[in-house]
Amino acid sequence: MTEVIDGNAVATELREEIADRVETLSAAGVEPGLATVLMSEDAASETYVSMKQRDCEEVGMDGIHVELDPEASAEELYGTIDDLNDDEDVHGILVQLPVPDHVDEREVLRRIRPEKDVDGFHPENVGRLVAGNARFKPCTPHGIQRLLAAHDVETEGADAVVVGRSDIVGKPMANLLIQKAPGGNATVTVCHSRTDDLEARTREADIVIAAAGIPEFIDGSMLKAGATVIDVGINRVESEDGSGTELVGDVAYESAAEVAGAITPVPGGVGPMTRAMLLYNTLKAASLQTGVEIDLP
Numbered sequence: 147m148t149e150v151i152d153g154n155a156v157a158t159e160l161r162e163e164i165a166d167r168v169e170t171l172s173a174a175g176v177e178p179g180l181a182t183v184l185m186s187e188d189a190a191s192e193t194y195v196s197m198k199q200r201d202c203e204e205v206g207m208d209g210i211h212v213e214l215d216p217e218a219s220a221e222e223l224y225g226t227i228d229d230l231n232d233d234e235d236v237h238g239i240l241v242q243l244p245v246p247d248h249v250d251e252r253e254v255l256r257r258i259r260p261e262k263d264v265d266g267f268h269p270e271n272v273g274r275l276v277a278g279n280a281r282f283k284p285c286t287p288h289g290i291q292r293l294l295a296a297h298d299v300e301t302e303g304a305d306a307v308v309v310g311r312s313d314i315v316g317k318p319m320a321n322l323l324i325q326k327a328p329g330g331n332a333t334v335t336v337c338h339s340r341t342d343d344l345e346a347r348t349r350e351a352d353i354v355i356a357a358a359g360i361p362e363f364i365d366g367s368m369l370k371a372g373a374t375v376i377d378v379g380i381n382r383v384e385s386e387d388g389s390g391t392e393l394v395g396d397v398a399y400e401s402a403a404e405v406a407g408a409i410t411p412v413p414g415g416v417g418p419m420t421r422a423m424l425l426y427n428t429l430k431a432a433s434l435q436t437g438v439e440i441d442l443p
């Protein structure tokens with residue numbers, strides 16, 4: 147029987163533990179604050195940001211939301227980041243990606259103070275992660291590590307294939323999986339659009355992380371029997387009956403579930419964990435910035 151890895155369930159448990167730590171900080175006079183910045187009219191980005199704000203409310207964090215016109219200048223966005231960097235009540239800053247083409251994304255990520263960079267995308271935080279001394283692990287790969295642990299999927303000695311090499315998921319995921327640390331010690335292959343014979347690699351893998359951004363790219367014929375399959379894709383496509391749109395992952399779920407030992411659904415798999423790890427990083431940021439120690443969950 148294929149095990150369904152329920153991200154909503156694991157995220158709910160983690161949120162409860164985070165809410166408990168928020169109370170501890172609050173008793174010490176610290177209210178963790180997360181600022182989200184949206185410079186886009188993309189419906190998906192708007193949804194993700196409002197979900198993040200709702201999550202803050204649920205765990206008792208202070209959610210601050212700034213919305214900028216997508217036509218506004220890059221300088222206006224940089225000014226907003228500078229103000230949030232200087233605001234003592236803001237412990238974490240997240241600029242929802244992607245930003246408009248006229249804005250230099252690298253400059254945006256460099257501009258956020260590394261201590262408030264709860265995405266873990268600032269070059270200093272990327273360097274720390276690669277060196278095995280992460281301040282903030284990027285939310286999606288960290289969430290995947292937590293999901294694997296929650297379902298007792300052993301990474302040590304496992305052959306893992308990461309399909310996708312983005313800065314947000316593929317690269318940090320591969321880095322976390324090779325680290326000499328719990329949730330690491332895997333042998334990792336990173337595949338991408340120029341990889342020859344992708345199937346030959348995925349068929350050898352104990353763990354497949356699909357983060358290519360291509361709807362239903364990985365199917366059952368590409369998997370080893372019993373493999374753990376983690377689907378990072380969130381693609382909105384026309385529904386088969388033509389009645390509207392639906393969300394599908396990078397994995398063809400039905401066909402993959404016939405072969406896999408364990409698999410994440412879309413929605414309800416990796417997405418909720420990405421958001422839960424953002425709360426985790428904000429909690430950690432608040433603790434580090436104020437010197438109030440807590441037991442991170």
Ligand SMILES: Nc1nc2c(c(=O)[nH]1)N[C@@H](CN(C=O)c1ccc(C(=O)N[C@@H](CCC(=O)O)C(=O)O)cc1)CN2
Nearest residue numbers: 194240241242243244265285413414415417418420421
């Ligand atoms: N600054 C950042 N921007 C973006 C990131 C990021 O980590 N930091 N990641 C992605 C999108 N993303 C986070 O913002 C994200 C995507 C999806 C979900 C989620 O909860 N998905 C739900 C379904 C939601 C729906 O109904 O549409 C699920 O999978 O169950 C959370 C976060 C790009 N940008």
